[in-house]
Amino acid sequence: MKASGYANNSATDKLKPFEFDRREPGPQDVVIDILYCGVCHSDIHSARNEWGHTHYPFVPGHEIIGRVRAVGNNVSRFKAGELVGVGCLVDSCRECEPCKEGLEQYCENGWTGTYGSEDKIGGTPHTHTFGGYSDKITVSERFVLRVPDNLDPAAAAPLLCAGITTYSPLKHWKVSSGQKVGIIGLGGLGHMGIKFAHAMGAHVTMITTSPAKGKDAKRLGADGVLISTDASAMTAAQGSFDFLLNTIPVGHDVNPYMGLLKLDGTMVIVGAVEALTKVSGVPFIFKRRSMAGSLIGGLPETQEMLDFCGKHNITCDIEMIDIKNINAAYDRTVKGDVKYRFVIDMGTLAN
């Protein structure tokens, strides 16, 4: 099946139009006409080979919203015309304990990412998966999600990565009403963290280096703002948070944040895959605090997140773009110049 999209051919190459094959649907497959695809910072890291394992040609995109075009004979959960989503995963071993528990993101045998992963299902001339910056995609039913009809489909796209990445730790660590929660960093992830923690009933504080971001944080649902460069405000806030969601996407000093936690509090890292600066054992030991990490979410929890968004009418704050402007959007994303996620209108691909 012929598909059109955007790809690049090297770390320094720009994204440009690219024709390729999608597999014909097998019995368990869903073919999706892609309407929108979010632009995640991971797309940029991968396109530019900043993590060192990119396979070219490379088609990014793992925040996919579309309509079902066709389904295989054994597909029971979807039918043509339905609004669906695809996130970061399109396959996993389905047999290990995490997969059996619906924690496919922790598959012990290695999941298949929506882009840039070795394609174990096959059915095309390509060895690696191509992502959502394209007009259509064939995905195994298990990895397709139902999108509530009341959500704006374009603004729902980033829920598939930025949304689940922040929802999952808030749920796993049982954030709830009456708790004081801090969201560190206001970008694509952080703005969703505020919305979810607020909807879960927590008292939400935006923790940011940038006073200018405070006003917007309150619009998004934050009850308060803590400027992390304000030493006296940070001292006053020591030991006051039940939970911190740390969305900072680069290596940084976590010690000042750890001190903000109460006894037995946890800070979860969802952004920083780079090394953190020296971590002191002191804030851990003296208040039995924890630092943890969390990766996207499994398929059942991603569906739960989408249903939660439908119920609470939560979507992302986005800036829609023509796919012809994707390279400029990348540059703006790297500069942090987006509120809070670019989404590609895939209808522009045919223009």
Place this chain on the structure above:
Amino acid sequence: MKASGYANNSATDKLKPFEFDRREPGPQDVVIDILYCGVCHSDIHSARNEWGHTHYPFVPGHEIIGRVRAVGNNVSRFKAGELVGVGCLVDSCRECEPCKEGLEQYCENGWTGTYGSEDKIGGTPHTHTFGGYSDKITVSERFVLRVPDNLDPAAAAPLLCAGITTYSPLKHWKVSSGQKVGIIGLGGLGHMGIKFAHAMGAHVTMITTSPAKGKDAKRLGADGVLISTDASAMTAAQGSFDFLLNTIPVGHDVNPYMGLLKLDGTMVIVGAVEALTKVSGVPFIFKRRSMAGSLIGGLPETQEMLDFCGKHNITCDIEMIDIKNINAAYDRTVKGDVKYRFVIDMGTLAN
């Protein structure tokens, strides 16, 4: 009340005989004739002012075993002649939430350490508390522990710090039968970690840089030994541990250890108050692992630990010393030349 002990007067001074006052017992106080006192590495850090807040003259010692000499009028739990212990704490605010929950070690208003803390109870000419390298001590009933009669009193002394420091995290993180637990570092803390984790039914692996320690680890109860400098053994053990108790007492690289944990596994730091080297977010994020800290234990849990030791006949492996040899024992402790804890026979004080 006159007391004798050993103290030093500066960071470079040796410990030597010292006469001082203990308070006369108030209604809630227990006066204890000290039989034995363990030698904790914290004693050395403090005597040498390595943490920068030592008040001189300084009497170390917070692993105290003795017999009740007298009790105040309102003391209900103890009577003269009983075998008792005193650990790292002799007072706390008793009113904050942690204190109400018996987590005095996390007192929000600052607990009083057995040595070197400002003495808020008073009753002596001294402003700071004096520890257990002495012939007697007056302690508020709440901070006195009952020692099971079946335990060797000398070998029970280090339970009051090394014991509870390792028991508390194993209990808090619910280590139990069927779990695979690693104890990192074989010193005073590590050797107790092995004994406790084994008694709790876990499969216990000693993780050490030193192959020579393997044999002794098995004698202490370890089921296996993992040499952390053996790259292939470390690779083979990736993702296999439910829980790691990290007793390394200095700053170190935690990244190789974090990779040993299973999905949702936790490593607890109990030794390192110095900065850890750069911590990578990757092992945290990709298996939802946690790193936490833990500080000694509260009074109820310390009693529970002593009762557990009575039931399972657990004590420490010690080397008994004459108090006149304390300065040489410090030098040997710093070199790691002790299996696994020095305990002072306080009867030697009068010689």
